[in-house]
Amino acid sequence: MLILTSSIQTSAQETPKTTPLIANLTSHTKNFSQEKVHLHLDKYVYAAGDTIYLAGYIVNAVKNIPSDQSKILYIELIGNGQQVLKSTKSQIVAGFTSASINLPDTLREGAYQIRAYTNWMRNFDNRFFFTREISILNQSIIARSINSKVQIPANQLAESKVTVVQNSANGKVATTYEVGFYPEGGQLVNGLESRVGFKAVDRQGKGISVKGIVLDGSGRQMADFVSGHAGLGMFKLKPDYSQTYTALVTLPDGRNQEIKLPVVAQSGYIITADNSNPDTLHITLQTTADLVKKRKMTFLPLSNGVPLFYMETDLPDRQVYISVPKSKLPGGIIQLSLINDLYQPVSERLVFNKYLESVNLNVSGLKPSYQKGEDVVLELDTKDQLGKPMMGSFSVSVTQSID
Structure with a gap:
């Protein structure tokens, strides 16, 4: 030691x-300094035919200050099969931009992604692109029935993840769950105890409650687990190279699903x-x-x-x-x-x-209610942790509340 x-x-x-x-x-x-993109969307649930309004912030990845390197931001709507359904370009001025995307009224109900990047960011791994999952509702189109299936990625050393699709019934959209297991440090290694994190989500990317046990090749229980906030959780495992490990997961609908954990490195x-x-x-x-x-x-x-x-x-x-x-x-x-x-x-x-530096943001001037067409006037007060005023660019989204 x-x-x-x-x-x-x-x-x-x-x-x-x-x-x-x-x-x-x-x-x-x-x-080869990288850029980072963050989009502020007006909301995260839309109806087919709606318009997505967004503000974009582009910063230098090292200094976290507005980037002056790129002048165009590319924004895309990505479908379930990773196909680009809609795209637009927006001019970047002093690290800021704004744009909108009109959603076709023919989109099927389900989970979609908004992806944003600059041309310079394409020189690096696309995992550094900004992505945000959104939900699109469309009551006029009913998703067709899908047979139950399980898809397992080929690279078992990196992660172990399955997508479970439950048969739709009575014209309702099929329920999809995704459960992934991720060993700490990137892999399971013979005789080395480490934590295995897991994430369980539904088709809209929201965390779900699952529980389960981990069995070795002889059926002996090695660990148990229960998901917490946002469908996240972890358990400890000291793997043996001669064994294979399987997680038996109980899904929200009560079904049990077997998921193979990553292969143990010798x-x-x-x-x-x-x-x-x-x-x-x-x-x-x-x-x-x-x-x-x-x-x-x-x-x-x-x-x-x-x-x-x-x-x-x-x-x-x-x-x-x-x-x-x-x-x-x-x-x-x-x-x-x-x-x-x-x-x-x-x-x-x-x-x-956790950041030692913090931004204290106060909003004042808002009224409980407004007349149709009335201007909304508000004041933003930003200070650092020492109480000194701070400069910045800000975006505000306004959506209808649902009581």
Whole structure:
């Protein structure tokens, strides 16, 4: 067991000294800086034939300031089969844009996606595109019956996910559930205990309540689980390479569904993280016995692609513990990577560090009711955590309330 704290604490906010790995990452971030897009939609449930109104914010992914790199934002409506049903372009001015999409009245009822990106963002993985799921209602078109089916992705090492489609009956739209299992650190490794997260949603992307047990190949129960908020949950598992594991999931309608968990790797590495302490992030680097002191590894946390600090190690023990004060880390999503001497990531983990900086937004001037055609005048007051005024761009959506 090896515990490291002090060397990490002193370097988390400092510019890392140059190594080939750090130099390459820094150069790539500088020369190929990414953009991020966020869309503010007027609502998330529409009727076929409605118009979607939206505001778009485009920022530099590293500095989180308005981007002046791209001038056009591409916005698409994506159907259930990932086909582009509608698209539009909007001019970007000082990192801001606004647009609208007219929905055809022939759209089938169901879940759709709004996707947005700049031309520059197409140079990178499309997983960095902005996506937002919306629901479209259309009572005039009844979805046809769909036979029950299960679809399992081919890459079992990355995740284990199935889509269960229940037969429609009496002209009602079929009920679809999706349940996915995601091992911490990216894979299950022989003899290394880690957490397995899961997510269960319906066809509109809303979390559902599920419960279940995990069985090994001999039918022995290894874990049980119950979903919590938004259909999310987790359980711990110490897998054996000689076994296969199956989750027996009880769905909201009472049916049981078997889902194969990812294949267990015979040897490898896992990053686990404990984010429960409000002041300190606890990280554990785990490896199988055959890989102890075998290769030079680099532990590298990144924020928006920028290295925060690094630690080189040959993993002298099967478990290496690292503690990092959260005050030394930037707010937001932090990517924890373990990289081998060939610059190949062997395990990755995302953690969220709650922002230390906050924006206090107060809205005043609103009345309980308005006459038709009456102007709505309101005041926005924005201050930072020290009470100082802040500048910014803002968008407001107005929708009809349903009592």
